[in-house]
Amino acid sequence: MFENSGDIALLFWRTLLALPQTWRQRQKVMDQFFEIGNASLLMVCVLTFFIGGVIALNFGPVLVEHSMASAVGGVVGLAIAKELAPVMMAILIAGRIGSAMAAEIGSMRVYQEIDALRTMNINPIHYLVLPRVLAIAFALPMLVIFSVLVGWFGGAVVANYNHLMEIPFRVFFADLKDIVKLQDVVNGVFKSFCFAIIIGVVSCHQGLTTLGGPRGIGRSVTKAVVNSIVLIVIFDYILTRILLN
Amino acid sequence: MSTTNPTSTAAGVGLAVRGLRKSFDGQEVLKGIDFIVQPGEIFVIMGPSGSGKSVLLKHLIALETADAGEIFINGEPITTPEIAAKYRMALVFQSGALLNSLTVGENVGLYLTEHQLKSPAEIEKIVEEKLADVGLKDAIHKTPGELSGGMKKRAAIARALVIEPQLILYDEPTSELDPLSAVVIGNEILELNQRIGVTSLIVSHDRDLAFGIADRIAVMAEGRILVIGTPDEVKNFNDPQVQDFLRAGLHREK
Numbered sequence: 137m138f139e140n141s142g143d144i145a146l147l148f149w150r151t152l153l154a155l156p157q158t159w160r161q162r163q164k165v166m167d168q169f170f171e172i173g174n175a176s177l178l179m180v181c182v183l184t185f186f187i188g189g190v191i192a193l194n195f196g197p198v199l200v201e202h203s204m205a206s207a208v209g210g211v212v213g214l215a216i217a218k219e220l221a222p223v224m225m226a227i228l229i230a231g232r233i234g235s236a237m238a239a240e241i242g243s244m245r246v247y248q249e250i251d252a253l254r255t256m257n258i259n260p261i262h263y264l265v266l267p268r269v270l271a272i273a274f275a276l277p278m279l280v281i282f283s284v285l286v287g288w289f290g291g292a293v294v295a296n297y298n299h300l301m302e303i304p305f306r307v308f309f310a311d312l313k314d315i316v317k318l319q320d321v322v323n324g325v326f327k328s329f330c331f332a333i334i335i336g337v338v339s340c341h342q343g344l345t346t347l348g349g350p351r352g353i354g355r356s357v358t359k360a361v362v363n364s365i366v367l368i369v370i371f372d373y374i375l376t377r378i379l380l381n
Numbered sequence: 382m383s384t385t386n387p388t389s390t391a392a393g394v395g396l397a398v399r400g401l402r403k404s405f406d407g408q409e410v411l412k413g414i415d416f417i418v419q420p421g422e423i424f425v426i427m428g429p430s431g432s433g434k435s436v437l438l439k440h441l442i443a444l445e446t447a448d449a450g451e452i453f454i455n456g457e458p459i460t461t462p463e464i465a466a467k468y469r470m471a472l473v474f475q476s477g478a479l480l481n482s483l484t485v486g487e488n489v490g491l492y493l494t495e496h497q498l499k500s501p502a503e504i505e506k507i508v509e510e511k512l513a514d515v516g517l518k519d520a521i522h523k524t525p526g527e528l529s530g531g532m533k534k535r536a537a538i539a540r541a542l543v544i545e546p547q548l549i550l551y552d553e554p555t556s557e558l559d560p561l562s563a564v565v566i567g568n569e570i571l572e573l574n575q576r577i578g579v580t581s582l583i584v585s586h587d588r589d590l591a592f593g594i595a596d597r598i599a600v601m602a603e604g605r606i607l608v609i610g611t612p613d614e615v616k617n618f619n620d621p622q623v624q625d626f627l628r629a630g631l632h633r634e635k
Contacts, residue, residue: 160497244480252478255442256492256544257466263495 140341140363147344148263148337154259154266162266165365176279183228183285184221187219188290191215197300198258208301209314212291217316222324223372229276230364234339237268238360241296241343242353250344260344266366276332277325283322288312290346323379330375335364392440393421393580394455394468394547396441401450403436410436413602414450416513424573429626434584435475436512437601438552442472454548465625468548471541475553476635477533479525486512486521489540511539515569531562538569543578548572551583555590563587567594588627592616600626 198207241264244250245255250260288309293305342360346352401414410433410635418424425472428531429587439445441452443459456467479488490508493499499507510520525533534554541549551570555563571594574581585591591598599609600623608618616627 154534195626220408240482247481248476248478249480251439252474252480253469254444255466255472256495258491258495351411 137331140345142338143345144341147261147341148312148333150175150261151265151269151315151337154262157262157266160177160238161262161270164263164267165274167268167313168267169275171231172275173279175236176229176232176275176283179228179232180225180279180283181286182225182291184216184287185290185293187220187224187240188212188216188287189294190350191220191278191287193292193296196295196303200301200303205301205303206307206311207293207315209311209313212295212300212308213312213316214320216291217284217324219322219324219372220242221280221287221374222328222331223368225276225280225283226328226368229272229279230331230339230361230368233272234335234360234364235357237339238342238346238357241340242346242356245346246353247257253333255324257299264290264342265337265340266367269333272336273329273332276335277328280328281321281326284324292363314359329374330371331368334367338364338367386545390393393578395420395454395580395592396548397533397583398437398449399443399453401437401440402448403433403440403443403445404448410604411440411447411450414601414604416582416599416606416609418582419596420580421578422596423570423583423594424597424599425583425595426599426601426606427586427591427626433604434586434601435552436585438472438550438582441550466544469544469546470548470550471546472550473534473537473541473552473554475556476507476570477525477530478529479533479536481525483524483527484521485517485528486595488525488536489521489543491540492543503587508539513537513550514542515539529562531558531566534567536565538566538573541613542573546579547584549579551581551585553586553587554583554584555587563590565607566590570594584599600620602626611622 191209191212195211199205199207199211215275246372253260253263261342292305295304295308305348339360342363346356384450388523396418398414398416402409402412403411413439426434430517436445440447440589441459443464454470456463457464464564470490479485486508487494489511493504493507503572509518510590511522512521515538516534517532517539520528520532520536525536528536538611554566554570558566569584570581573579583590595612597609598615600607600615602622607620608615610618
């Protein structure tokens with residue numbers, strides 16, 4: 137992964153330089169955006185509902201036992217908004233959308249479709265990379281906002297109906313509102329924006345550098361997902377450190 | 382061989398290749414290629430598999446960079462695909478290389494759409510015309526996956542025609558086709574050359590195609606050009622490698 141970091145950074149820079157082409161490529165951006173949303177929304181709901189629930193289930197009874205029932209909403213709210221929603225959604229999207237990007241572009245590379253674009257003087261970065269990176273950069277933060285809300289709701293449901301907690305919805309959300317600041321949610325969404333760029337650029341890079349036949353495409357897909365997840369975790373620490381300061 | 386660069390006609394342009402060399406992982410694939418293609422000519426490069434024909438073709442349209450040597454189109458060195466595009470060079474890939482995510486019509490009109498050269502209505506009209514030229518008017522809304530190998534190649538030719546090319550490069554245009562489809566493709570190349578005067582450079586190991594439509598033929602082997610001449614000159618060229626390659630073709634006809 138790290139031997140390609142220079143090439144990945146270069147592709148990111150070239151994608152930035154291609155930003156003036158955004159209006160021209162708007163239809164492709166929208167198509168990709170809706171594809172990402174359609175492919176992921178239901179899974180995001182299910183995943184974050186249960187993540188919220190399991191956080192409440194793990195920490196709620198302990199907090200209630202130590203007479204801190206009023207902190208359950210805050211703990212669930214903070215954990216989901218600051219860390220779990222951005223990171224889990226990014227990993228989910230890396231697996232579902234990043235892999236599809238690498239496979240599609242890799243297949244285009246192997247079957248000479250990218251060469252065909254170049255012979256028509258169509259820049260593959262403008263035509264393929266820019267729409268995908270922009271679409272994922274908009275879609276992932278929106279999915280994270282949605283997942284934060286669903287995760288909070290999942291935590292509230294478990295806190296309310298679990299016999300060890302039985303915390304009313306009103307109390308759970310009042311506590312959550314006291315502890316979780318808007319800035320916490322914004323920071324989480326900002327992290328997801330950075331993760332989206334990582335997934336988009338890494339996956340497109342793997343696709344564009346695919347060699348060989350179907351086995352090469354398979355290798356690119358695996359590398360796109362693994363490299364994206366490793367970089368997401370590394371950048372999660374770096375961004376958290378910066379945002380805490 | 383003349384060392385001057387050929388000049389263009391109204392439709393076709395000339396191409397000159399000088400001392401082209403290329404190695405991959407220390408293995409030399411092109412060992413000093415020199416030839417000139419005159420404007421409006423049909424020039425066929427023949428040779429066995431692995432002789433470097435397709436690598437040469439990629440250099441001609443700047444998809445690969447040579448280790449040494451130069452390629453000129455109308456006297457201007459080709460160093461980037463942009464220069465190739467300026468002289469309206471089109472490459473018809475062996476597989477057709479149609480974009481699978483688009484319909485045949487969208488593929489054919491892609492160049493005009495992406496460069497916003499015409500209005501959508503004009504593009505639609507041009508696409509219909511070019512598809513009709515290659516006998517694929519009914520396939521406009523189909524996806525590439527629904528086409529046969531021969532139809533994909535004809536669609537790729539239609540996509541090349543949209544550029545109004547001055548030079549068309551064909552990579553193995555008759556490979557993987559049945560004999561009848563191969564004849565259809567060969568006739569279409571010849572008809573295009575006669576109708577719009579486009580220069581055609583064909584890389585192929587199809588002996589029937591080469592001797593049927595070429596003005597001149599070059600035979601390549603192991604990264605070198607062994608002979609360049611008219612079909613008759615090549616047929617009578619006294620070199621064991623050339624004759625072995627040509628006889629292999631003749632033997633198959635028996």
